[in-house]
Every structure is written in structure tokens, then in C-alpha cells.
Amino acid sequence: MTKAVTTISPTRMELIRLRRRIELAQKGHDLLEEKMDALMMEFLGLARRIKAARTEAFAKLSDAHSKLLKCMAWMGTLETVQASTETLKEVEIDVSGRSIMGVRVPMVEAVEIHRKPTDRGYSLHVSSTLLDEAASAFEEALSKLCELAEMEEAIKRIGLELERTRRRVNALEHVLIPRLKSAVAFISFRLDEMERDNFVRLKRIKALLEAREWKR
Amino acid sequence: MEEVIFRELVRLNAHLPRRRISLREALKNPEIELSNGGTHRFRDSELEVLKSILPEKDWDYLKLPILIEMNPKFGKGAGRIKGTLECRVVAKLLGKQEAEEIILYLPEIAELRGKLPTVTEYFFAA
Numbered sequence: 001m002t003k004a005v006t007t008i009s010p011t012r013m014e015l016i017r018l019r020r021r022i023e024l025a026q027k028g029h030d031l032l033e034e035k036m037d038a039l040m041m042e043f044l045g046l047a048r049r050i051k052a053a054r055t056e057a058f059a060k061l062s063d064a065h066s067k068l069l070k071c072m073a074w075m076g077t078l079e080t081v082q083a084s085t086e087t088l089k090e091v092e093i094d095v096s097g098r099s100i101m102g103v104r105v106p107m108v109e110a111v112e113i114h115r116k117p118t119d120r121g122y123s124l125h126v127s128s129t130l131l132d133e134a135a136s137a138f139e140e141a142l143s144k145l146c147e148l149a150e151m152e153e154a155i156k157r158i159g160l161e162l163e164r165t166r167r168r169v170n171a172l173e174h175v176l177i178p179r180l181k182s183a184v185a186f187i188s189f190r191l192d193e194m195e196r197d198n199f200v201r202l203k204r205i206k207a208l209l210e211a212r213e214w215k216r
Numbered sequence: 217m218e219e220v221i222f223r224e225l226v227r228l229n230a231h232l233p234r235r236r237i238s239l240r241e242a243l244k245n246p247e248i249e250l251s252n253g254g255t256h257r258f259r260d261s262e263l264e265v266l267k268s269i270l271p272e273k274d275w276d277y278l279k280l281p282i283l284i285e286m287n288p289k290f291g292k293g294a295g296r297i298k299g300t301l302e303c304r305v306v307a308k309l310l311g312k313q314e315a316e317e318i319i320l321y322l323p324e325i326a327e328l329r330g331k332l333p334t335v336t337e338y339f340f341a342a
Binding site: 025028030032034037038044045049096097098099104107165168171 | 220227247286287288329333338
């Protein structure tokens with residue numbers, strides 16, 4: 001701070017310039033704080049939704065696994081594994097992007113994830129309806145996992161942006177604005193000092209002139 | 217450091233679209249180009265919500281994304297929605313009275329963003 005103050009020329013122009021910079025920095029600080037609040041709100045909203053989505057996704061997965069176990073018990077492990085190798089494994093997922101205050105966030109949407117038993121690819125006459133149920137439960141779980149993946153990536157990116165914005169706000173609040181204010185205080189003090197100097201000098205000159213007049 | 221911060225301020229509204237599009241256009245192509253060169257996609261389910269709120273004759277006049285103006289002069293965390301149709305949509309979703317402009321406070325903004333995360337966007341003004 002001392003270094004910054006010593007390099008400043010104490011002139012009225014500099015004082016005006018610094019006051020303008022303080023005003024701008026203050027406006028910037030307010031705006032960045034608004035952004036930080038908005039980001040925090042998005043972050044907390046997403047955290048709440050993630051919590052609910054995670055519970056739901058795990059419940060769906062656990063349901064799907066128990067259905068698969070039932071199917072294995074009924075159809076036999078080998079037959080179930082055989083059916084799984086015959087199943088079409090490609091699922092179309094549409095990944096696009098959206099922007100939240102400039103933060104690129106992915107949008108993951110599973111296209112036609114819920115398939116009909118006839119579209120899955122395994123032979124229907126050797127499989128049980130339990131296999132259809134298990135497959136359908138896994139498809140549902142996968143759709144929930146896509147939602148969860150989207151939200152988790154979004155929260156990670158928003159968290160990084162939040163951290164960056166907080167750093168900027170802190171830099172403005174604790175470094176830049178105080179530095180500019182101390183520079184303004186320094187210039188004001190120096191200008192006042194110079195004004196007092198001038199006043200005293202003029203008084204002194206006046207006294208000297210008056211003394212000279214008296215001598216004559 | 218000052219330069220970095222001022223660059224950050226310039227970047228504040230860089231996420232806004234180059235051109236806002238109407239609901240009808242968004243229903244045909246839900247992707248828009250942003251000022252920073254990126255793209256933003258509206259979710260179909262949210263466009264369906266807007267479709268259900270507004271009659272078809274208004275689909276050409278509702279401009280998307282709906283902008284939430286964040287301005288420190290409204291108070292900390294408060295935002296403003298401007299425009300008759302935009303306000304009608306927001307009022308309907310939040311159970312508020314319709315007006316030419318609506319001031320929203322933090323919990324209401326959170327609720328709105330929770331319901332329409334892709335068709336609403338923040339806009340920072342001083």
C-alpha cells in the first residue's frame with residue numbers, strides 16, 4: 001500500500017481520476033457480488049436436486065438389481081447372461097450444452113431409453129417376463145443416472161466459477177478498493193498540506209512586506 | 217489485478233444471446249447463439265410449459281430467454297422481469313399478480329430457475 005501511495009502524484013486531476021476509479025470498482029464489486037449470490041443460489045438448488053436424484057437413482061438401481069436376481073433365479077444364470085449378450089447395448093444419448101451465467105453446463109438427455117421388449121434384441125420365446133421387467137428397471141435407472149450425471153457435472157463447474165468470482169470480489173473488497181481509498185486519502189492530505197503551506201507562505205510574505213513598509 | 221477484474225466485468229454479460237428468439241422459433245430450433253460465441257439449448261419440456269401457459273397467438277411475441285435483470289439498485293439478490301408476456305409467464309408460475317414488470321426476490325428467483333432453468337437467464341446491470 002505504501003509503495004502504491006508513494007508513486008502517486010498528488011494533483012487534483014489524479015484525485016478526480018482516483019475517485020472515478022473507486023466508483024467504478026465499487027459498481028464492479030456490487031455486480032460481481034450479485035453474480036456470486038446468483039451462482040450460490042444455483043449451486044445450492046443443484047445440490048438439493050442432486051441429493052434427491054441420487055437417492056432416486058440408487059433406489060431404481062437397487063430395484064433393478066433385485067429384479068435381475070429374481071430373473072436369474074427363475075431363468076438360470078447362464079440363460080440370463082446369454083440373453084444379455086444378445087441385447088442391443090447401444091443407447092442413444094443426446095449431449096448438448098446450456099449456459100448458466102457464462103458457465104458451460106452439459107445437458108444429457110437419453111433419447112428413447114425405454115425400449116419395447118421386441119426392440120431389445122434378445123429372444124422372447126426363451127426368456128421370461130421377469131427379464132423384461134429387469135431390463136425395463138435398468139432402463140429407468142439409466143435415465144435417472146443420466147440426469148444425475150448432468151447435475152453433478154453442472155455443480156462441479158458452477159463451484160469452480162463461484163470460487164473464481166469469490167476471489168475477484170475479495171480482491172476488489174480487500175485489496176483494490178482500500179488501496180484506491182488510501183491513495184485518495186493520501187492525495188487529499190497532501191493537497192491540504194500544500195494549501196496550508198501556501199497560506200502560511202503568503203502570511204509570511206505579507207508580514208515581511210508590512211515590516212519593510214514600517215522600516216521605510 | 218485491476219485489469220483482470222475489469223475484464224471480468226466485461227465478461228459479466230457475455231453469456232447473453234446475440235439475438236433473442238420467439239417461442240415459435242424456439243419450438244422449431246431450440247438452440248441459440250451467444251455473444252461469447254457459444255450456444256445454448258432450451259429444454260423441450262420447458263418450452264412445453266411455456267406453450268401451455270400462453271395462447272398460440274402470443275408465441276411470436278414471447279422472446280426467449282426470459283431475462284432476469286439483476287441490479288444492485290433493486291436490493292441484494294433481487295431481480296426484475298420486464299415485458300408483458302414474460303411477466304405473465306412468471307406470474308403464472310410463481311402465483312404472483314400480473315404486471316408490466318415484476319420484481320423478484322432471492323427465493324422467488326430460485327423457484328423460477330428451478331422450474332425454468334434453460335429458458336430464463338440472468339442479466340447484470342448497474
